[in-house]
Amino acid sequence: MRRMLEEHVRRGVSAWDAFWFTPVDTSTLALFRIAVATVVLGWTLALAPSLYAFYSRDGILPAYPDYQGSLAWGLLEWFPSNGAVTLFYFVLLLASICLLAGFATRAAAFLVFICMVSFAHRNPWVLNSGDLLVQLLVFYLLLAPAGDALSVDRWLKPRTAFWEFPRRAIWPLRLVQVQVSILYIVAVWDKVRGDTWNDGTAVSYALRIGDLSRFPVPSFVTDSQVIANFLTFGTLAIELSIGILVWNRVLRPWVLLLGVSLHLGIDYGVRVGFFSWAVLAAYVVFIPPDTARSLILSTRDRLGRLSVANLPSVAANRPAGRR
Amino acid sequence: MQQRLENSVAGRAAISVFLLITLASLVVWNMPNSEVQRKSLKVVRPYVTALSLEQNWGVFAPDPRRETLDFLARVRYADGSEEEVRMPTGGSVVGAYWDYHWWKWVESVTNDQRDGLWKPAAVWFGRRATTDTRQPVRVTLVRRWYQLFPPGPGPSRGPWQEAEYYTLRITPSDQGVR
Numbered sequence: 001m002r003r004m005l006e007e008h009v010r011r012g013v014s015a016w017d018a019f020w021f022t023p024v025d026t027s028t029l030a031l032f033r034i035a036v037a038t039v040v041l042g043w044t045l046a047l048a049p050s051l052y053a054f055y056s057r058d059g060i061l062p063a064y065p066d067y068q069g070s071l072a073w074g075l076l077e078w079f080p081s082n083g084a085v086t087l088f089y090f091v092l093l094l095a096s097i098c099l100l101a102g103f104a105t106r107a108a109a110f111l112v113f114i115c116m117v118s119f120a121h122r123n124p125w126v127l128n129s130g131d132l133l134v135q136l137l138v139f140y141l142l143l144a145p146a147g148d149a150l151s152v153d154r155w156l157k158p159r160t161a162f163w164e165f166p167r168r169a170i171w172p173l174r175l176v177q178v179q180v181s182i183l184y185i186v187a188v189w190d191k192v193r194g195d196t197w198n199d200g201t202a203v204s205y206a207l208r209i210g211d212l213s214r215f216p217v218p219s220f221v222t223d224s225q226v227i228a229n230f231l232t233f234g235t236l237a238i239e240l241s242i243g244i245l246v247w248n249r250v251l252r253p254w255v256l257l258l259g260v261s262l263h264l265g266i267d268y269g270v271r272v273g274f275f276s277w278a279v280l281a282a283y284v285v286f287i288p289p290d291t292a293r294s295l296i297l298s299t300r301d302r303l304g305r306l307s308v309a310n311l312p313s314v315a316a317n318r319p320a321g322r323r
Numbered sequence: 324m325q326q327r328l329e330n331s332v333a334g335r336a337a338i339s340v341f342l343l344i345t346l347a348s349l350v351v352w353n354m355p356n357s358e359v360q361r362k363s364l365k366v367v368r369p370y371v372t373a374l375s376l377e378q379n380w381g382v383f384a385p386d387p388r389r390e391t392l393d394f395l396a397r398v399r400y401a402d403g404s405e406e407e408v409r410m411p412t413g414g415s416v417v418g419a420y421w422d423y424h425w426w427k428w429v430e431s432v433t434n435d436q437r438d439g440l441w442k443p444a445a446v447w448f449g450r451r452a453t454t455d456t457r458q459p460v461r462v463t464l465v466r467r468w469y470q471l472f473p474p475g476p477g478p479s480r481g482p483w484q485e486a487e488y489y490t491l492r493i494t495p496s497d498q499g500v501r
Contacts, residue, residue: 016339017335020338020339020342021329021335021338042420046420046421047421047424048421049411049413049421050411050421050424050425053411053447054424058447058450059443059447060428060432060440060443060444060447061440061443062443062446063443067372070368070369070372071369071372071373072372072375072377073373073375113375117375120375121375125427125428125431125432125437125440126424126425126427126428127424127427128382128423128427129378129379129380129381129382132377132378132379133378135375136376136378139374139375139376145325145326168325168326168329169329171329171338171342175342175345178346178349179349182349182350182353182380183378183380184380186353186380186381187380187381187382187384189355190380190381190384190385191381191383191384191385193384193385194384194385194386195385195386196386196387196389197384197385197386201473201474202383202386202387204473204474205386205387205388205389205471206383206387208391208471208479208480209387209388209390209391209392209471210391210392210393210469211391211392211393211426211429212426214415214419215415219479222474222479223474223475223479224474224475225473225474225475228474271419271422271423271426272382272423273419273420273421273423273424274420275382
């Protein structure tokens, strides 16, 4: 009995170890870093038009919100001046560029995270789920050796090794994978309790909320009960499929493809800011490291061929005497 | 440093503890509103808020809103004239990536349970309407909306309706009283 128990524990520990600590190429992590940093950069630039309206003491929320004894923190609680708002904004902007380039990557991710949280806690009334997702993805990136490949940090090491992808434990990427799964399962759970997700009209309503609509959706789509049913139940089916079947190696690409189409549709029809792009950035963690490596190297080769092909034409355009 | 940690037994054990706590916290944070969640949140909330892992995936859940919202501030000037002032908005292509923050705010500022946002909003719109030659003396917040009807035959929406729900009298120093 005791031996059997020990055997089960040993197998459990071994499975845990394999799931979280298997070393994999950092090619997927590099693509994930670039995808998240691109979204963060866009998010930061999009904050500029309303920066002082949202976060200064002369704005729509002059006082720091009361978090009633929770441990929610933010630099703007301690440094509330307009100068601090400006400073933190430019730190965020610079750090997100560094994160994208992979320069001082860990420090850049840390600064991005600190600044994003500070802005988020200063005025939570202007944020949606997508904004929080971007912040979460940066947190997970902060835990990962995100500058170990395809980065300035890598380039500053022996340059012959720039196109190598050192193997590192997979656990930070696994955390993002689990987060994606939780996101969809919770989304479905929250929805099936509602009337309109059960009677198949929810998507019709969602697409007709005037203050949230982005590009026009034809009225025959939103007014048709049959199409509304199809879109509503289809959304639930896709979200549930991603939440569960994304763990199946064979079905993973197909359910993620459905997810991509769902989120591009949402981004077209609904004013949700960076929500769809944040989700798509999170999908990158499901790209197998070998595929990510091939993708990166083939892009390098294609760009290399392009630049080589351009060289003779540049030379040909020069005056003959100066060749 | 991280690599060394991941390669040692003690390091892996420490990371495993972190993973277990984080995963348990995420599960509790996201589980349905229940007695188990309420009790567990007392333990989990400090961890989640300290690491800023707060999340909410109830997008359009449990039901999408069944109305379209709009919001404006009606400003009366010292000379007796009136003007409607709106929040900044952008276009559908690029503007949608920054003005969604404003529309998110509208959901709160027009909500009766968020009345703490009303006065600062009125002050801000009053300031926005102030020019060298025109001084606001009163700012009224106006909620506008129309109902969305179920898909199918018949009209898809009702008429625009509006309600003035907060008025602020502006003093020269912007210290208004209700």
